Amino acid sequence: MKVEVLGSGCKKCNTLAELVAERAQALQLEIELEKVSDMATILEYGVMSTPAIVINGEVKVSGGAPTAAEIDALLQSH
Template identity: 50%
Template sequence: MKKLQILGTGCPKCKKLTEATEQAARELGIEFEIEKVTDIDKILEFGVMMTPALAVDGVVKVVGKVPTPQEIKALIQ
């Protein structure tokens, strides 16, 4: 199961990234879980300095922007 973590404190872009990530994962037909990481200290543990960010299985893939679902698919696989 893929672990998809959305790093962000709840801004609109964080929500857009969550929606785009969910769409990408659904379209891939994979098993996944989404975790929203909103605690600043936890976000910093990833080395991330700007939100939103996306981590796949613990590895940061995107920082400071919202990719399209198509782009996210490539990052998840």
């Protein structure tokens, strides 16, 4: 599963990427995690507010950081 965390590289975006990695490991899920900070790429997804989470090319969360439980649900649904 490919998971992208979109953001400018701010503390909130970096923290979200770390949390996604931690939750995937806790759930024993193999993911390919990529942090995307290129604004052109972010806009291609139609994301206007970061941080955002994209799973397998589909925007799942935009404009805020979900809780650990919400991340678990997102990861387990794929």
